Amino acid sequence: MKSLRLILSNAKYFAPAWVFSSINILIGTWILYIPYIKGKFDLNDAQIGFALFFTALGLLISIPFVAIINKKIGVGKSTKIGIILLAIFYNFPLLAPSYIALCTALLCVGFLSGFTSISLNALTSHIEKNEEQNFMSAAHGFFSLGGFIGAGIGSLFISQFSNPSIHMLGISVFIILTTFFLAKNYEKISGSEKEKTNHNATFFSSIKPLLVISIIAFIIMFNEGAVEHWSNLFLFDVIKVSESKAGFGFILFSLTMTIGRFLGDGFxxxxxxxxxxxxxxxxxxxxxxxxxxxxxxxxxxxxxxxGFGLSVIVPEVFRIAGKTKGIETSFAISIVSGIGFVGFLVGPVILGAISNWSNLVMSYVFLSVLIIIAFLLALFGLKKKV
Structure with missing residues (x-):
């Protein structure tokens, strides 16, 4: 809990942690209104899924650009600009006059989500190295906390807003104002002050140390995405519980993941x-x-x-990526997070395909096999001291 106390007692650490929360507050608020969007354009599940695919596509498109922009303006300024633009652009899906406009708005939201998240992780890694303080895991805990604030508290007040756009606008203004107030603690950090690149190394030899941790990131985020989408159905279809109890698994998973991330830095x-x-x-x-x-x-x-088991692995992977010698922090995190997010996106799809071919139990057996692979990669592929 030392890292949590550090974040709560020092604005230098709280400011970036708050950006993690801000991202998921926006996501959590947007998720509340997906049924509204479905009704507004009279969409079926396939059309909603296709529209949401543009968010993922935008995120993937952002990856090659992040390191370039970070290098030009710094990770601190990139994080500030990214979260402000993200708060603004999250209003556009609710204001979209057509389905095509909705897909375009979600593409922009995805691009800015990827840009902000990668810049923020690079910023956090840089602060960790410079200050010799571990708080990456607890900062990711604030991301989980932000989802609770956005979706949890938002759902209590959703009945107060006859127009969803007013709700989202209010959240956006809140995020922007808090960002302007807190960004002074990180906006001048360039992220490249003490980075030394090995110019004698080839591109492939430079990224070779990232391959193992990138695959681990893919596997763990594959699991996270799969569990997020299929935990309710597992309890409902396999364990045969009522609909009211089907959400218990994911609720406990989310709670322990948040707690685990708050405790992870100390361990x-x-x-x-x-x-x-x-x-x-x-x-x-x-x-x-x-x-x-x-x-x-x-x-x-x-x-x-x-939730406990998966909670700290992704923050640790980002921490290792940020410390990789001979490669820029933002570029290293771009590579690892990009491959990881691919896992998060395809996980639910592949799990559904396995379930359709066999059954949902076999899908979870497949996830457990992936975990064994991640264990072996870490055991034989990572240096003793990382």
Missing amino acids: SHRIGSKKIILYSSSIAFIAYLCIISSSFYFSVLGFGLL
Whole structure:
């Protein structure tokens, strides 16, 4: 909890952590109004899915540009500009007059989401190295907290807004004002002051150290995306619980993931990134054994353990990427997060295909096998001290 106290007691650390929250506050608020968008344009599920695909496409398109822009204006200024533009552009999907305009707006939102997230992770990594303080995991915990604020609190007040655009505008103004107030703590950070690139190395030899952690990021975010979309259906279809209980798994998963990320930095400081990835993936594998036990209580417990297990791995992967020698921090994180986000996007789709071919239990067996692969990659592919 040292990193959480550090964030809450020092604006230097709270400011970037608040950007993590801000991103998910916007996402959580937008998610509340997807049914409204569906009704507004009379869309079926396939059309909604296709529209949301443009968010993912925009995110992927942003990846090659982030490192270039970060290098020109700095990671601090990129983060500030990114979150402000993201807050503005999140209003456009609700204001879109047509389906084509909706897809275009979501493409822009996706681009800015990717740009802001990658710049922010590069900024956090830079502050960690310069200040010799671990807070990457706790900062990601604030992302989870932001989702609760956006969707949780927003759902309590949604009935107060007859026009969804007013609600989103209010959230956007709040995010922009807090950003202007807090950004002075990080906007002057360039992120390249102490970065040294090995000019004698080839491109492929430079990114070789990133390949293992990129695959680990892909696997873990694949799992996160799959569980987010399929946990409710697993309890409903396999365990045969009522609809009112089907959400228990994901609720506990989200709660333990948030707690795990708040605790993760302390463990990382004591035992190092490699060990924490090994221990966490072991917990995740045990969690899957509980989930597929076909017992309601064991399955819900499994989802809770899974939240703990997966919670700190992605922050640790970003931390390792940011410390990779001979490569710019923003570029390293762009590569790792880009590959990771691909996993997050395709995870639900592949899990659905496996379930359709066999059954949902087999889909979760497949996820547990991926966790074993991540464990082996960390065991044999990562240096002892990372």
